[in-house]
Amino acid sequence: MAKIVGGVATTHVPSIGKAIADKKENDPYWQPFFRGFDYVHDWLARQKPDIAVVFYNDHGLNFFLDKLPTFAVGAAGEYRNQDEGWGIPVSRSIAGDPALSWHVINALVNDEFDITMCQDMLIDHAVTIPMTLMWPGEKWPVKIVPISINTVQHPLPSLKRCLALGRSVGRAIESYPQDLRVMVVGTGGLSHQLDGKRAGFINKEFDQLCMDKLSGEPDTLTRYTVHDVVAEAGAQGVEFLNWMAMRGALLGQVTELHRNYHIPISNTAAATVVLENGEGAERRAA
Numbered sequence: 001m002a003k004i005v006g007g008v009a010t011t012h013v014p015s016i017g018k019a020i021a022d023k024k025e026n027d028p029y030w031q032p033f034f035r036g037f038d039y040v041h042d043w044l045a046r047q048k049p050d051i052a053v054v055f056y057n058d059h060g061l062n063f064f065l066d067k068l069p070t071f072a073v074g075a076a077g078e079y080r081n082q083d084e085g086w087g088i089p090v091s092r093s094i095a096g097d098p099a100l101s102w103h104v105i106n107a108l109v110n111d112e113f114d115i116t117m118c119q120d121m122l123i124d125h126a127v128t129i130p131m132t133l134m135w136p137g138e139k140w141p142v143k144i145v146p147i148s149i150n151t152v153q154h155p156l157p158s159l160k161r162c163l164a165l166g167r168s169v170g171r172a173i174e175s176y177p178q179d180l181r182v183m184v185v186g187t188g189g190l191s192h193q194l195d196g197k198r199a200g201f202i203n204k205e206f207d208q209l210c211m212d213k214l215s216g217e218p219d220t221l222t223r224y225t226v227h228d229v230v231a232e233a234g235a236q237g238v239e240f241l242n243w244m245a246m247r248g249a250l251l252g253q254v255t256e257l258h259r260n261y262h263i264p265i266s267n268t269a270a271a272t273v274v275l276e277n278g279e280g281a282e283r284r285a286a
């Protein structure tokens, strides 16, 4: 059976890609952020996942404001990136696992999530930057199942709904008969606002609260509405929805193994978290 080994959540700021292309990882500006990935690299080397299920938000590359699904699941054999206009190199493609994607899609629809299924799907910086951070300079050793959550055009799904989506995905993976080691990834956040009167807004206290509750008490965060999150974390801070879905997929006893928090990278409070998925009560209750 497939096993979920744990989860990684990380910021996906595009300029990280430019810093990597320019080999600036050890510059004083970038070093505190990139050092936060040393632990992630060690953890991945130990865990050796075969698959990464990536919860992220598309920023207008595959879906635009004319047609924007709340939840979309990729079912392609390969996912391509394109020039998004951030001045960063176009990423190489990432392999998919259509059989696992269809298994997840069937399970989600069976659980009454009305998702969009995508046999052709471009992936943007919200997938490629975390992949590059996790496996720098290597051929990527995992196939992906990308799951896009609308954090762009209101109305957005609630934190509660995204946690439930993640739980459904977690149950789907654990019922997959192939012996695969699966990790889950949530990208974006934490607090940031890219435009408008509050451009540059960051809220360290709220970010820390979200990280403190994420591993052990994620349900307590569902009392925040999406508009509360916009108020507390900025208009783009709602990318935390992707973190909630990632957390939901971990059905075991969840422990935070690693946390790095650094302000700012570009306009964003940059955060990286690694969560372990142990045996435990939540799996039985799910």
Ligand code: DHB
Binding pocket: 012, 013, 014, 015, 059, 188, 189, 192, 194, 236, 239, 265, 266, 267, 268
């Ligand atoms: C930035 C952050 C994002 O999440 C994003 O998608 C684009 C840009 C930024 O801080 O520059």
Ligand code: FE
Binding pocket: 012, 059, 126, 188, 189, 236, 239
């Ligand atoms: Fe973003």
